């Protein structure tokens with residue numbers, strides 16, 4: 210039986226909203242029909258729609274990491290998040306913890322179309338949220354492109370001039386040069402620290418050096434003259450951005466943007482040294498990414514296959530494979546293991562040539578589009594209601610303005626006008642959010658196709674992305690002795706679900 214947490218939210222100043230009781234009741238009906246156990250109920254009651262305070266929501270996100278529930282049930286998707294940016298972020302958080310979001314009213318189900326739709330919507334939401342962050346960051350990036358200091362303590366070896374550009378601090382720069390040249394001659398961190406202390410050098414904050422600070426310095430490309438601006442360190446939306454997004458595209462690197470303290474050759478020498486010394490026995494223990502874990506099955510006994518690594522042959526070459534779990538456990542199956550590389554490449558080729566072939570995409574996109582239209586209907590109903598409300602408020606405002614214009618000034622007009630302005634702003638915000646929700650929940654056929662098509666070159670994506678794409682679109686892989694069957698979540702021949 211699946212375990213679920215309920216999340217309900219209510220703003221007392223919005224009469225149109227279902228009460229918390231009504232939301233919870235509808236969700237309970239749903240859990241009874243679907244055999245789901247409710248383990249916890251989180252409720253936020255907002256005093257005013259203009260103040261956003263959701264302690265229980267954040268607690269629920271936090272708790273999702275503890276494994277107490279598999280689902281979060283909401284009455285309607287807009288209970289879950291205020292806007293698409295929020296939604297994308299928190300959905301990802303839940304997903305990371307293997308918790309799925311289910312909206313009772315929008316009736317997100319487990320049909321293949323729904324699963325794909327959800328991932329498409331998520332992808333599009335992610336795209337939007339990236340764009341938003343980009344907008345916010347524009348100003349900072351402009352500063353960055355001029356190679357200026359964007360805040361905080363400058364790195365050891367540099368000072369910041371009045372116009373915010375970096376200048377070399379000669380005394381500190383000598384310490385930096387010493388650190389690099391000693392490391393290039395294979396000195397360990399302890400020896401370097403000893404020498405720095407002996408010569409009386411201190412860190413930027415005036416402390417003695419530690420191993421971590423030495424490591425940070427040796428890794429910092431700025432010393433070789435590369436200006437680096439990293440968006441993850443910046444603030445988004447006024448709050449500290451803790452998402453720890455550190456994708457390459459978010460990092461600005463400008464060669465020659467900093468006054469160099471050491472030359473490129475020395476910097477590279479040190480990097481080589483450091484990556485070599487890391488490759489001890491620990492590096493060999495690095496975990497492989499098994500792209501097919503959880504969806505690959507043995508064609509002989511039907512059992513699942515699991516990733517396996519062993520060293521074989523005279524050269525003790527590492528051999529990675531998938532092996533039948535029954536064979537591994539007690540030799541009750543005689544299926545041979547299959548090369549990890551071979552079976553993964555086969556599945557990736559299948560995806561590329563069959564599932565993401567232009568013709569198949571047409572077909573899948575149409576199915577998803579129909580599904581999305583159906584779901585967006587519910588959200589679209591809000592828009593005309595808010596629009597009507599807004600027209601009503603505007604009319605009242607106009608009446609007062611006209612009354613004042615024709616000389617009918619009255620002391621009560623002022624406070625009445627203030628009230629109306631507040632109401633107007635609140636409804637405008639709701640209308641805006643409803644439009645955003647509607648937009649993101651009803652992607653155009655063209656956008657769905659584009660989104661699907663970007664997976665076509667799956668071969669060139671990162672391992673993480675490959676795994677995500679495979680786990681979304683491949684239902685299962687069955688390994689036989691002479692062939693490999695790949696089942697997608699949508700049956701491309703028939704009408705309905707996969708096989």
Ligand SMILES: [Zn+2]
Nearest residue numbers: 507510533542
């Ligand atoms: Zn087997």
